[in-house]
């Protein structure tokens with residue numbers, strides 16, 4: 272349908288597309304959320320549920336998003352408009368595109384806050400500020416940062432500038448190039464940290480802790496947590512994957528690339544768990560849950576081990592890189608929308624989108640300090656945004672996209688874009704049309720029934 276974009280706006284190579292999707296999916300979700308969700312939700316039971324969600328829901332959904340993006344070569348709003356026109360249904364489906372873009376910006380506004388903490392940690396850890404700190408000291412350090420507007424603002428703005436720099440340079444010169452440097456760096460850091468964790472002597476103990484299976488602990492809330500996290504960790508429901516798909520050449524196979532990314536994202540979450548937990552065990556730190564796992568316990572634990580300080584800097588550098596490669600994908604749909612919808616120049620579109628997000632994010636930045644008293648149902652703004660996006664917006668937007676792709680879009684389009692084997696295609700369609708909507712519906716109903724608010 273749409274003419275192919277000029278070469279400048281496509282990924283330079285198929286492998287860069289895979290790396291870009293991987294960069295988007297591997298982020299704070301894998302390193303910061305997954306370990307604490309796992310320790311909070313009961314180890315291996317949660318991990319298995321999460322794996323089931325990734326395979327049965329996440330991967331089929333990801334294929335759908337890539338195919339919608341590539342078929343239309345457009346940002347989510349324009350894509351939904353073109354697709355509904357092609358399918359002969361109301362163009363109101365474009366609202367779904369807007370909802371996806373909005374969800375991405377909302378996620379970005381709390382994502383950037385954690386990224387700001389990470390940036391601050393990279394600098395202060397390299398300066399040796401937490402050398403030989405005990406738990407008490409580390410705890411104070413973290414609280415002091417949360418209450419210090421200058422520090423927060425500086426690193427928050429720095430993070431925004433990095434994102435702006437990459438987005439502003441465009442697809443080929445910005446995203447493509449950044450990904451080609453950052454992803455190898457990220458993988459190298461993971462490898463070094465893994466070797467280090469392995470020789471700590473607590474590798475297998477951590478493994479058991481991570482994979483211990485206790486089926487009696489499964490309940491509706493845990494299933495919803497696993498489902499929400501599957502969407503979050505694979506970057507689904509925000510149009511990020513759709514927009515990245517728009518830059519993929521027509522010659523490439525979608526199915527393989529997506530399966531690759533699904534597996535790698537999960538693998539990285541588990542491998543990073545296999546860095547964090549052995550280090551905590553070796554330093555005999557209790558496995559705390561919640562955000563403090565990364566920001567309070569881990570620096571102390573690293574500090575007690577041989578060469579731990581250097582490795583700790585490496586660890587936070589890894590988190591920083593992962594946060595940047597995800598953040599650019601969160602803002603790319605909005606930037607592409609501004610660029611294509613209103614014919615803005617790339618740089619201008621990037622400035623507007625990042626500036627909007629910066630403003631929105633400011634309130635979140637202070638939600639642990641000056642605005643800590645502002646709460647809804649006991650959640651501060653940060654927690655509220657995290658909750659609403661992960662447990663409502665992502666599953667609902669994703670569900671709508673799947674229903675659209677499975678039931679409304681013609682088979683001719685999906686089949687020709689996906690080029691799967693015949694059984695593979697039917698399996699995919701089965702998931703999209705029946706399995707997934709049913710599962711998401713059931714999960715929601717159980718939780719509405721259980722949650723009383």
Ligand code: PFF
Nearest residue numbers: 296298299300504506509511
């Ligand atoms: N997948 C990212 C992570 O696990 O950290 C977060 C994310 C990125 C969510 C991009 C949504 C998105 F569009």
Ligand code: NA
Nearest residue numbers: 296297300504
């Ligand atoms: Na992820």
